[in-house]
Amino acid sequence: MGKAISLLWPPRESETEGERGVMELRKRPRPRRVDPDFVSSPPQPLPLPPRKRARRQAAPPAPPPPPPPARQPPPAPAARRRAKCARLIIQSPVAGLQPSVCGPCEAPLRACRLLRVSSLSRRRPPFDWYEADMWTEVAKYLFGVELARLSSTCRWFRRLLADESIWRYAFLRDLSLLPSSADRYPPRPLHRSWRLLYTAAFNGAHSFWFRRSTRHLGAYRIGGFLLESPYMLLTAMLAVPRWLPPEEDGPQIAIEMTGACMLPNARPGIWIADFHLVRCPNCTINKCAGVLQVMDARHCELFLEQGFWNGTWEYEDLGDHYNDEETPTAACAIFNASIHAHASISSVLSSKSWVRRCDDPQPKAHCRRHAVALNSNLLSNSNQGLVSRFQAMRDTTGNGQIVSIRITQQIY
Structure with missing residues (x-):
């Protein structure tokens, strides 16, 4: 079945006369049917005829053998596992699926072998x-x-x-x-x-260092406080006097009578307080047994002023207060005479909360936001009274504002 029958005419010349009247049946192959849903593989090309064998020639000299590679240390266990992963590349046979995943590192095998292009081209961020x-x-x-x-x-x-x-x-x-x-x-x-x-506040410099005093013994920083108004109250005790002479009489009379004074022309801003130990200037250096405690308060911009560097600004004496009675402590304080300084003044005046014990002669300072104080216990055998000296430095190039205060007291 499936084969066509055709009549082939005329007969060939080689046939006899009796055979010419007989029809010949021949098989003809059926033409190939093209199925649109099935595409066969392309036909294979015919083999080329054999070529003549080339004449044998002399073989070229063999290159010298390469030197044996240097022995390298065995890789680490992690590197060994990475090398095993790099040799296996299993692509997915179905389009649209991800490649197979390596078991130990849980990463695609393609990533185990080659680096990502994005990681190679990515620059280090600034x-x-x-x-x-x-x-x-x-x-x-x-x-x-x-x-x-x-x-x-x-x-x-x-x-x-x-x-x-x-x-x-x-x-x-x-x-x-x-x-x-x-x-x-x-x-x-x-x-x-x-x-x-x-830089000017914490470079280790102080006013005695600028003046090159040979009697200076030591210093340490107390802290800073704010002066919101140009009025400053100085006292030679841890108490505020109930009454002060009028300002027209000057600070000298107020200091001699009450041991306190009000300065009306201080420079507002941030002030820095330091504590200094200085030898007594009334004795020789080799035989001096007296030591003075100095509370030095200055405006934060003092060390940046040209008038202080060239020596045109000098300390002037405001007055001395002498207490001929035996006193157990040498104390002094500076207060900001403003309404906001009430809480700071109350904290400084409650001396029992921050002063040292009676048998401890070490000085103790207390600094608040609007006030600063210093207290030292005096020895009973050498206590013959207390002298407090008040000094101030003014800005002579401007409107005469006070930029620095010193309160000096003898403790030994």
């Missing part, structure tokens, strides 16, 4: 990719020397740490003047940057 707010928060825990070292590492840190808010925070933090939730920040100093103020 250093300013880090958040500036994060480094600003870190800078709050660094001191001035550490901030200066960090700013010298690169330009990015130098631009970041040049912000005045960072140095303002460090300046107020080291002086214990950071405002609470109810307080506000102190006003910005005129024509000064917070970085210069920090």
Whole structure:
């Protein structure tokens, strides 16, 4: 079945006369049917005829054998597992599915062998990719020397740490003047940057060092306080006098009578208080047994003024207070005569909460936001009275504002 029958005419010449009248049946192959749903493989090309064998030639000389490779140390276990994964590449036989996954590393086998193109072409991000707010928060825990070292590492840190808010925070933090939730920040100093103020306040310099005093023994920082008004109250005791002479009489009379005075022309702003131990100037250096305690309070911009450096600004005596009675302590205080300083004054006047015991002769200072005080216990065998001297330094180039205060008392 399926085969066609055809009549082939005329007969061939080789046939006989009796055979010409007989029809011949031949088989003809059926033409190939093309199925649109089935595509067969392309026909294989016919083999080429054999070529003549080339004439045998002399073989070229063999290259010298390569040197044996150097013996390398065995790879680590992790590297061995990675090498095994790299030799296996199993692609998915079905289009649209992901390649097979290696068991130990749980990653596609293609990724085990080759690196991603994105990782090769990706550049390292610049250093300013880090958040500036994060480094600003870190800078709050660094001191001035550490901030200066960090700013010298690169330009990015130098631009970041040049912000005045960072140095303002460090300046107020080291002086214990950071405002609470109810307080506000102190006003910005005129024509000064917070970085210069920090350098002038914490570079280890003090007024006796600038004057090259040979009688200076030692010093330490008490703290900082705020002067919101130009009125400043000085006392040679841990008490506020009930009555003061009028300001027209001058501070000398008030100091001699009550041991306290009111200064009306002080420079408002941030003040820094230091404690100094100085030898008595009335005796020789080799035989002097007396020691003076000095509470030195100065405006934060004093060491940046040219008048202080060239020596045109000098301390002037305001007055001396002599107490001929036997006193157990040598104390002095500076108060801000403003309404907001009431809480600070009350804390300083409650001396029992912060002074040392009677048998401890070491000085003790107490600094609050609007007041500062100093107390030292005196020895009973050498106590023959107490002399307190008040001194002030004025700005002679301006309107005569007071920029520094000294209260000196003899303790030994």
